[in-house]
Amino acid sequence: MKPVYKTKHGQLLNAKIEDALQAPPLMAAAGKVNLIMTSPPFPLVRKKKYGNETGQQYVDWLKSLAPRLSDILAEDGSIVIEIGNAWEAGKPVMSTLPLEALLAFKAAANLELCQHVICHNPARLPSPAAWVNVERIRLKDSFTHVWWLAKTSRPRADNRRVLTPYRKDMQRLLSSQKYNAGRRPSGHKISEKGFLTDHGGAIAPNVVDPNSLPEALMRFSNTGWDAGYRRYCAEQGLDPHPARMQSELAAFFIEFLTKPGDLVVDPFAGSNTTGAIAEALGRRWLSVEADAAYAAGSRGRFEATTKTQAAGRDSGAEIR
Template sequence: MTKHGRMFHGLSDELLASDVMARFEGKVNLVFTSPPFPLNTKKKYGNETGDEFVRWLAAFGPLLKKMLAPDGSIVMEMGNSWVPGAPVMSTLALKSLLAFQEENELHLCQEFIWNNPARLPSPAQWVNVERVRVKDSFTRLWWMSAVEKPKANNKKILQEYSPAMKDLLKRGTYNAGSRPSEHRIGEKSFLTDHGGAIPSNVLTISNTYNNDPYQVYCREQEIQPHPARMPIELAKFFIKFLTDPGDLVLDPFGGSNTTGAAAEDLGRYWISIEAQEDYIAGSKGRFNGHLLESD
């Protein structure tokens, strides 16, 4: 427990349907989560396998929708999987996202791609050994909502202008007029300084932290770190984009609690649910100085 949030131990489907979460219904501004990926093999963190995962994930829709504020969002990260023993990608990830979105009557506001250039080459057999594929370095994030226009503001996630744009703003002039695409660029279209550039839906963020406080804490406490952690910058991007300070963020598959730590840093309230006690124990390393004595 921290000043802004709390991590609950238990199965997320059971807790979301219980009286424990009833007081948060209709108050969650953002569900940001990365469910166990639909792999074709069982992992320690409790993933379902094959088509059973599609049904399992879709069943969370009603539980999560009832938690949302009227203008709230669900952002779900989903990695890729491969057909066992073959250099062929599985479509389970796409089927899972589509089933979750369609069966729960959610709007797909936008698809994002997280590209991790530091990811190790995989699948190793096809990339490193036989050399018949390139490394799989991205995951999808689907931004969904029960309404067409959920709360969002891209002014809160502006990026630094490129050197070329900074030079253009300094010069105050450029080649206006028609383009081969038949677009016509006005004389002042790009001369207003908005404080930064609007980011694209492809987010390139390396995940290379070996000595961050979380991993140091896990080593010191002899706790096995969660094997599928995302960079905190990824969670912060969506929390800043889709919520305001004081809003409530929920992660039903907390893992190492990256979402909670990002929300805490940004002054948002948060709730996280995790079934593995050792992952909860390790997550305390993300909150140095923020944990309350009663935790």
Template structure:
């Protein structure tokens, strides 16, 4: 046996030892890469079937954006009204079964409006609260995703009657079965502002008591930590007119997913709450922004999607990384 064959065999053995999918069944497999798998089917059916029992207590992060609460059906599928709350809550035990003891669940939910009325529905808040309370989860932190490029909506009240301003944010809840899940904000530091850079360069700060009587010392603010701690208001636009995914869909005449999230949003939570080679699960994969972001950040990933067209299109995010596909 040649040296190259021995090295390749060793690499394959190492990959099989660390890859959580190496000995898993191929049921419902749509496609796979070296780091992840897309499964075709309804997430509640697949999670309850026992097919993923090999990942029980091994998933570090469930990051997902379920179909939004709406008062009418959309083509990408959604429950409506009170039925949505029960549907979402029923995922709690399925999610908790998958998580590591210090794992996290991050859910983005869009806003809803009462049909034909310029008033917001409270179903979103009810759904989040019931999901948290009925499943014994702690709310680690609430985030706001502000999308400044979002089109003005609801159009009737914003554009026509001019009685409301545009709705440009969605809520993101970080939940966990424990009060201290794995997390490190050093992984998501942002570039210092110019004023902070000048303070660090000057080496002095206006220390002392503030009107709140909080005493600020120079040592608290003059240490260079490599960046600023971000806030829980995350501003990311989703304005790309052309990317690998969109080009692939256009070339292959595949319908674009209508509710894609920006990759930066997925990257933020993956970096905050996981380490390389951790496992990330997205039960509502859509165009698989989560899987592609996890792959880019060297995490293992598993996504589930019921719509075959969205699965076909999501393959365009992986280019030459695909090692098998049933689509």
């Protein structure tokens, strides 16, 4: 199975993940993948161009992939899956399919659920339009569920790598070195020492928001990060992927759960946000995308690299 393109740290394959899992690049990576970071097609009511199962077929399909994806994971590696909300056809009622699919996936591979994270996108357009814009009987759907799973209850992770900037109140406390310590009405006893130590930032919450990223990851802001990709697609006459992963989400988890040189895999690459950010952060990566046009368009995230390849100067980093 030949890659569509290679970069210094990774490669993208044009194939269905079911086939890719039986091909040399991923077979060679069995037991060595440090992070599977992906956003599979959501269980939407209508079929989309990028392909998505619906109803019980979706649950069965995602469940069938769980053992095979778990097999390529390192013992202390993680699987992070973004699954969006779904609605019942023709009714202002939410579907439970995303939760059913997650639970089926977890059980099929006997995985631990390390944490549930929310990916908030305040700039998202109001949806579902019929119930939010027209009838005005529901609220705007502005987040997706992110499920962090692993083979063990203690996969490799370090929240010190994703500290968020201190708020102004905390900055004032650190500056004044004065804090009203003591027992609170809740029963908690707050020590002065713990709150007046500068740890370089605050522990990130389990809500990933583009407005509160760690400073080191602010360069991956979705709007700016996507510009080159969209421009490349326009120049090549290609449709950009309509459901691109938020770059902030990929950057957060790659930094949180891996170290430079680790291997990151995305089985449903789309526009290959995961691969591009893994490249920028010095991680090895391997992405799989079933749609040839979307695979071709994802070159735009590596335009400078692919130009170098065309000149015959690329190192062609292989999965080891």
